[in-house]
Amino acid sequence: MPIIEAQGLTKTYCSRSGQVHALTGLDLSVAQGTVTAILGPNGAGKTTAVKVLTTLTRPDSGSARIAGVDVLRDPHAARRQIGVSGQYAAVDENLTGYENLEMIGRLYHLGRAAARARARSLISLFDLDEAGNRPVKGFSGGMRRRIDLAGALVMQPRVIFLDEPTTGLDPRSRIALWDIVERLVAEGTTVLLTTQYLEEADQLADDIAVIDGGRVIASGTADTLKAQIGGHRIVITLVAEEDADAAVRALSSAGRGAVDRDGRTFSVAVDHGPSALQAALAALERDGIELHDAGIRRPTLDDVFLRLTGHQTGGVAGAADINRTNAATAGVERHSGFAGQHGDSAASADETKDDPNEVSQRHGLGPAQARRGNEEKVR
Ligand SMILES: Nc1ncnc2c1ncn2[C@@H]1O[C@H](COP(=O)(O)OP(=O)(O)OP(=O)(O)O)[C@@H](O)[C@H]1O
Numbered sequence: 001m002p003i004i005e006a007q008g009l010t011k012t013y014c015s016r017s018g019q020v021h022a023l024t025g026l027d028l029s030v031a032q033g034t035v036t037a038i039l040g041p042n043g044a045g046k047t048t049a050v051k052v053l054t055t056l057t058r059p060d061s062g063s064a065r066i067a068g069v070d071v072l073r074d075p076h077a078a079r080r081q082i083g084v085s086g087q088y089a090a091v092d093e094n095l096t097g098y099e100n101l102e103m104i105g106r107l108y109h110l111g112r113a114a115a116r117a118r119a120r121s122l123i124s125l126f127d128l129d130e131a132g133n134r135p136v137k138g139f140s141g142g143m144r145r146r147i148d149l150a151g152a153l154v155m156q157p158r159v160i161f162l163d164e165p166t167t168g169l170d171p172r173s174r175i176a177l178w179d180i181v182e183r184l185v186a187e188g189t190t191v192l193l194t195t196q197y198l199e200e201a202d203q204l205a206d207d208i209a210v211i212d213g214g215r216v217i218a219s220g221t222a223d224t225l226k227a228q229i230g231g232h233r234i235v236i237t238l239v240a241e242e243d244a245d246a247a248v249r250a251l252s253s254a255g256r257g258a259v260d261r262d263g264r265t266f267s268v269a270v271d272h273g274p275s276a277l278q279a280a281l282a283a284l285e286r287d288g289i290e291l292h293d294a295g296i297r298r299p300t301l302d303d304v305f306l307r308l309t310g311h312q313t314g315g316v317a318g319a320a321d322i323n324r325t326n327a328a329t330a331g332v333e334r335h336s337g338f339a340g341q342h343g344d345s346a347a348s349a350d351e352t353k354d355d356p357n358e359v360s361q362r363h364g365l366g367p368a369q370a371r372r373g374n375e376e377k378v379r
């Protein structure tokens with residue numbers, strides 16, 4: 001039985017500029033002890049989905065269960081199963097990092113000694129030993145983020161929700177967080193995280209739910225999603241920009257579909273990578289074209305997103321960047337509509353209105369559950 005289940009969730013916000021349909025029939029199913037990534041651009045409904053599942057906001061319709069508990073009928077019991085770290089860190093500015101964590105433990109009746117021990121171990125897990133005794137108001141954004149994430153783990157909840165956990169973290173902290181997530185999952189915790197980073201979903205998640213316009217538009221493993229757009233791409237980078245026409249010719253005849261261009265780099269989808277690359281290289285060789293780089297790559301999740309939605313995510317580098325610039329050469333396709341963001345995000349401007357159903361940010365954590373063994377990941 002899935003540990004997180006959601007069916008037909010809808011949520012419409014009324015803002016000054018009109019109604020915003022944040023969730024439009026979201027279905028989700030997460031197996032215990034796995035990492036699921038909700039991947040979507042700004043305004044897709046990720047935070048709203050997390051808020052509904054963590055009892056912070058009520059949906060207009062639909063249902064959700066966590067570990068068999070009905071989130072809408074019995075929010076208190078649901079809260080005992082979960083930990084949540086919201087998109088914006090919810091920490092007490094005047095307390096030190098260590099005191100913030102100890103306070104959470106005390107609020108949940110851990111007992112002073114246990115709360116202190118837990119705070120100490122999390123401070124060192126999140127590499128905050130030096131800053132842990134300073135008030136949070138002097139913390140950098142990334143440090144706040146880490147303290148907030150540590151707060152979600154104080155009670156060792158069975159299910160953890162992390163809303164864009166690595167946004168604002170430097171690369172080292174991001175990798176450290178990935179390690180922590182992997183360790184938690186190896187111990188049996190279930191993690192649902194949201195991200196705009198395709199690379200992050202690819203790296204961490206057993207399953208990915210791609211959402212757009214408030215509902216899931218595709219789901220599966222990273223590999224399944226990549227397979228949906230099929231095949232490989234061959235990519236070449238020229239030494240000289242003047243050879244662009246020859247490059248487009250060579251790739252057009254070796255591949256299928258339009259050739260994408262980013263500066264001196266060109267790519268095309270192919271049915272069989274090695275033979276297409278050989279054919280393209282032979283054609284370029286005949287024309288005496290000098291290459292800086294050449295290779296085969298599998299489609300990225302960004303390619304998948306583009307295929308599914310007709311627009312890109314504005315996420316990490318990948319195919320997104322290949323399509324972004326210099327598409328002037330004849331025969332080169334430039335995907336229309338790319339603006340690095342989702343159209344819906346314009347609605348975000350006046351969404352400051354508080355949701356009356358919202359309750360406090362941090363809540364309801366239960367005793368550590370029996371941890372299940374390490375499960376082989378499907379990647
Ligand atoms: N309290 C609110 N009042 C009005 N509109 C809201 C509110 N919260 C969210 N929305 C709108 O609902 C839609 C979904 O927002 P949500 O925060 O769930 O997106 P998101 O996927 O988390 O985006 P981001 O990547 O920017 O965090 C957006 O169009 C947003 O403007």
Ligand SMILES: [Mg+2]
Pocket residue numbers: 046047048087163
């Ligand atoms: Mg969000």
